[in-house]
Amino acid sequence: MDSLRERKKQATRVALQEAALRLALRKGPENVRVEEIAEAVGVSPRTYNNYFPSREHAIVAALTAARAPDIPAGVPLADGIIDAVVRFYTDPGEAMLIITTNPALRTCYADAVTGIEEPVAAAIAARGADPRTAEVLAAAVAAAARVALRRWLQPTGVPGLMMVSGTLPELIRAALAPLSPALDAVKTHPVA
Amino acid sequence: MDSLRERKKQATRVALQEAALRLALRKGPENVRVEEIAEAVGVSPRTYNNYFPSREHAIVAALTAARAPDIPAGVPLADGIIDAVVRFYTDPGEAMLIITTNPALRTCYADAVTGIEEPVAAAIAARGADPRTAEVLAAAVAAAARVALRRWLQPTGVPGLMMVSGTLPELIRAALAPLSPALDAVKTHPVA
DNA sequence: GTGAAAAATTGCGTGCACGCAAGTTTGCGT
């Protein structure tokens, strides 16, 4: 399905993402109205919400766009997954900084971690785990990644300032480490 | 802090929960307006939102109220946690049924699982785990419980795929089982 | 008790999310 229709949809989706990000960078996320984004793209506000369920989602989508973690084979599962997640969250640019400025954006960005669950679950299942086990472990991995993100984004007492307690890759490795035993146990429970 | 002020706050909070639940049961969750709940309690709609951040939260709070998981000591950590979560989600009543009728309520209820994270983390830390490890594992437990809930609440998936769900306790045990290796590994990493 | 500080309630205004019922565009069979 590479129809005109599909291409147009994708085009406006991307246009909305980019417009949202550009406006957020210029004016600060709080000062961007949905109406502006829509107008910048030449679309009605109502249509914006047909593409994105909230004001923040377009911005987050712009930062997350088109990226998917790929888990290498041939290494211990835990290591592969940890590396993949670290790679996935290796800063795609300094645009990421605006995330820290806005609570709603932070929440939305943290929720977006859910996007890695499906690929991770697939990778785990590919190692011979029961699909339901894979789903649970993937959810656990995502939860741990969320904890890492939360630590990274943790606010100080000072309004507007963020306390960065280590680099994000370090935090992710630290957060995922406790799950290693469960991930590496996958081989021992091939109850498929 | 058992001042008049505190007691009053708690009273209106409870009143709001109960009113919300009662109205939801009588008219269906979709047909309950925030205004009604507020009015039933004799409070302004604005005040409702000072107590609960959304329309659904009061209903969910009514079902979750005052319950906290307690993790027994003296048994393997994984077993204790699994039992505690199962007990926590053992249906206190059939009021739970309304949850299934409404997507927003389902989401809100699933999000409420987060409430077990703190107690679970405390229990894990009490076994000698590093607090950060405990936090991650608790998040993983909550994520697994969420998966179980999702499976339980998923009344209908794709037509043709059979609904394999059993009782909630069974689903929770099944979902938490894959995390056991990570939980039981806690002893081996007392990096306090 | 009395008055002032702290906390809670309230009304108001704004922007957002979304169901619904038109309108408009695109895809496709003939």
Next chain:
DNA sequence: ACGCAAACTTGCGTGCACGCAATTTTTCAC
């Protein structure tokens, strides 16, 4: 090329979440 059905867009209306500032209630020290 035609025309119809499906998909997409749009305007409208409603209810909700929440910042803000004014008002009322509670607390506390004297």
